[in-house]
Amino acid sequence: MDQAPSTLRIAFAVLALLAAGPTLAGESGGACGFGVVREVAGLNKILLDVDRDGVSDLDFAFGPVDADALLVGNWDDTGDNVAIRRDIGGQGKFFFNMDTDGLDELSYVFGEPGIPVAVGDWNGNGEQTLVVRRDISGSAKYFFDDGFGVAFQSYVFGDLDDTLVVGDWDADGDDDIGVVRVVGGALQWNLNTEGGAPAELVFGLGAEGDIPIVGDWDADGFTEWGIVRVVAGGGSQLIFTIILDSGSQTSFPLGDALTDTPAICDWNGDGLDDGGVIRRVSDQLRFLTRNLGGVQPVVDRRFGNATDTGIVGVFEGLTP
Secondary structure, three states: OOOOOOOOOOOOOEEOOOOOOOEEOOOOOOOOEEEEEEEEOOEEEEEEEOOOOOOOOEEEEEEEOOOOEEEEEOOOOOOEEEEEEEEEOOEEEEEEOOOOOOOOOEEEEOOOOOOOEEEEOOOOOOOOEEEEEEEEOOEEEEEEEOOOOOEEEEEEOOOOOOEEEEEOOOOOOOOEEEEEEEEOOEEEEEEOOOOOOOOOEEEEEEEOOOEEEEEOOOOOOOOEEEEEEEOOOOOOEEEEEEEOOOOOEEEEEEEEOOOEEEEEEOOOOOOOOEEEEEEEEOOEEEEEEEOOOOOOOOEEEEEEEOOOEEEEEOEOOOOO
């Protein structure tokens, strides 16, 4: 995704080890691959399937299973890797893997354990760092990491029960944050472009119960938005609706709300972010993907077990 290098570090880019919610990843150029996190002998074992054929191309152990969050990000401008957060003496300490060898090359404390955390490229240098949300006297305050555990910027924005989203809303090369909240049964989007409150972009899209998603759907450098909705009438089918910055809208069915978690990534390396789901069914973990920019059918691959956690990304050193 060379044309839009900072679009997908948004809400839920962080995967709590048992979390549900959209999985989004893949900052480097190339096609996204599949990954799973599996508990093996008290450790997190990472298995990566870069070419999406259902076979692991690389696996390594990384950190104990007491981690309270797992992240996927491009920490050093070479490709996506993983990081974990652990509670070390009441502090949230992050351990970053930068070369898929199973060791952390960088670690530091940033915030407390258990608080919301996401990643983004805040200065357009191709490297991603953290943002955490803290409850400061009942207000939601965001702290942006300089890459070494020091907040270079912080401000109050939105409410504590908002859903955080991250993207390059104005195509200036830097990621910004936004929040999505329920107002009168509808979803209200509040997107920040200037690095502080209030939001410069405010609009309605979706209804209560919809899942917000974002991505660069047309490879123009702007992060756009969308929703995933359970089809009306008591069904369980997921309907993806994406909005381009031109205002045009596209909807398509993909997945089952009873078994699937939305996953957004560039599955074929054409620069366009695409739809997908991670399915947990029977004893299997399956990845279903659909390319928005072409006519290719949905791809369905088994990779992992139902007890694994699925991740996606353009993983370092493994891009085909």
